[in-house]
Amino acid sequence: MNAPGRSQAHGPEPVQGEGAPVSAPERAPLLKVRGLSAGYGGMLALHEASFEIHAAELVALVGSNGAGKTTLLRALSCVLPCSGSIEFDGQELVGMTPDQAFGRGLVQMPEGRQLFDRMSVQDNLLMGAHRRRGQAAIARDLExxxxxxxxxxxxxxxxxxxxxxxxxxxxxxxxALMAAPRLLLVDEMSLGLAPVVVQQLMDVLESIRRDGVTILLVEQDVQLALASADRGYVLETGRIVLEGTARQLIDDPAVQDAYLGL
Ligand SMILES: Nc1ncnc2c1ncn2[C@@H]1O[C@H](COP(=O)(O)OP(=O)(O)O)[C@@H](O)[C@H]1O
Ligand SMILES: [Mg+2]
Structure with missing residues (x-):
């Protein structure tokens, strides 16, 4: 175990991945949220949420329908007025416009897709890059x-x-990827889709995560989300009630009972 005073022991430091767990490196998180509250017309749908995401982590946010997941994402994207603090790469986002948050690399893949239906696929993709400069890089990303x-x-x-x-x-x-996100917020990607399509989308998420993109994956399909995530948070009626590594959450009897049908 990582007992206090361990550093006084002689011999080499333990190697990560072997033996006792080593605490996460003390890097500043990419996203640090404290006491985030938001709602609609005076009714709070999110109460004092606090959580963080480190660079290149894939974090799941799970909870039932109506728990407040989309509200939380909309608060992060500055689409919804909120109180509390959202520190993204050391900068406070609360009070910014959605466009300013987007410009800093916080990109939401919205629930229900919200494509421009009357535009071509290519024009939709190019819309994702509307804030970027550099035609050559945009053309490369399109390919x-x-x-x-x-x-x-x-x-x-x-x-x-x-x-x-x-x-x-x-x-x-x-x-969403054409916007060159640093933090990608994915809302209910799997809803209503065939498992083979969902798997293809998950594979892409895992590959862009390996390229260094940080991902917050919001899902009602808890099994799916925890199968790929490093860590997760459980949201119930607007409050974060549980957090842990994906493994800890999968093994948690309360999670199994409420969300995994075990
Ligand atoms: N535009 C809105 N106006 C009023 N209430 C809303 C609106 N959107 C969501 N809500 C309410 O906020 C709560 C959280 O909703 P939501 O964030 O959409 O949950 P989830 O994404 O987890 O299903 C629910 O009680 C929902 O009815
Ligand atoms: Mg939702």
Whole structure:
């Protein structure tokens, strides 16, 4: 165990990944949220949430329908007025406009996709990059998206609204990635999609995470979210009631009972 005074012991320090757990490196988190509250017309839907996400972590935020997950994401994106503190890479976001938060690399992939239905797939993807400079880099990223999602490449001139639900969700993810996110907020990506499509989207999330993108994955499908996440938080009626590593949450009898159907 990591007992106090351990540093006085002789011999080499333990190697991470072997033997007793070593506490997380003391880096500043990329996102540090303290006492975040938000709501609608005087009714609070999120109460004093505090949590943090480190760079390149994949963190799951799970909870039932109506728990306040989307409210929390909308507060982070500065779409919804809120109180408390949202420190992103050392900067306070509370009080910023959604565009300012977006400009700092906080990008939301919204619930229900919200594509521009009457625009082509390609124009939707380019909308994601509307704030970026550098045509060459944007063109390169566009080709990267088409390599990751070949179905979008074949349909690049098709109207986004005319595609299947799964294709639209791929388009929504690719559009979000075109913004070059530092922190990607993913809201209910799996809802209503076939498992094979969900797996394809999860594979892309895991690959961009390996490239250094930090991800907050909001899901009602707790099993799916915890299978890929490093850590997770459980939200119930607007309050964070549990947190831990994905393994700790999967093994938690309360989580198993309420969310995993075990
Ligand atoms: N636009 C809105 N106006 C009023 N109440 C809302 C609005 N959006 C959400 N709510 C309420 O806020 C609570 C949390 O909702 P939401 O954040 O959408 O939950 P989740 O995403 O976890 O399903 C719910 O009680 C919901 O009815
Ligand atoms: Mg929601």
């Amino acid at each position: 990267r998206m088409y390599a990751m999602f070949p179905v979008l490449s074949r349909r690049r001139r098709q109207l986004a609204g005319s595609m299947s639900g799964g294709e639209q969700q791929m388009c929504a993810m690719a559009r």
